[in-house]
Amino acid sequence: xxxxxxxxxxxxxxxxxxxxxxxxxxxxxxxxxxxxxxxxxxxxxxxxxxxxxxxxxxxxxxxxxxxxxxxxxx
Amino acid sequence: xxxxxxxxxxxxxxxxxxxxxxxxxxxxxxxxxxxxxxxxxxxxxxxxxxxxxxxxxxxxxxxxxxxxxxxx
Numbered sequence: 001x002x003x004x005x006x007x008x009x010x011x012x013x014x015x016x017x018x019x020x021x022x023x024x025x026x027x028x029x030x031x032x033x034x035x036x037x038x039x040x041x042x043x044x045x046x047x048x049x050x051x052x053x054x055x056x057x058x059x060x061x062x063x064x065x066x067x068x069x070x071x072x073x074x
Numbered sequence: 075x076x077x078x079x080x081x082x083x084x085x086x087x088x089x090x091x092x093x094x095x096x097x098x099x100x101x102x103x104x105x106x107x108x109x110x111x112x113x114x115x116x117x118x119x120x121x122x123x124x125x126x127x128x129x130x131x132x133x134x135x136x137x138x139x140x141x142x143x144x145x146x
Contacts (some may be wrong), residue, residue: 047118051114
């Protein structure tokens with residue numbers, strides 16, 4: 001059966017360093033922002049993530065873009 | 075120990091507001107820095123809520139939470 005895909009709202013997830021644990025392993029903390037337009041380009045999303053990172057204290061480790069796709073019967 | 079969370083509240087197309095928060099906010103953050111950041115977020119235009127895109131700055135605030143550990 002043929003299906004078609006509908007792009008869902010995307011998210012951006014920023015992972016921060018949250019200090020180290022007693023074994024010296026880096027602890028991580030992440031924060032997601034939803035309601036990103038699926039059509040938004042990576043550079044603009046990255047720029048927004050950088051802006052948000054600039055407002056807080058922890059070191060940012062990575063910025064991830066999470067895209068979702070809903071598949072429905074055509 | 076206390077933690078600070080920055081809450082940025084935007085106006086959106088539908089005439090409602092959208093809140094975006096930043097945990098572990100810098101202590102010495104200025105009004106100008108927050109305004110500039112909010113304007114960048116609006117200009118980049120990557121968010122679209124159920125009430126449409128972000129159109130302007132509504133307000134911003136710092137929420138400080140004091141935590142006293144009793145049993146660790």
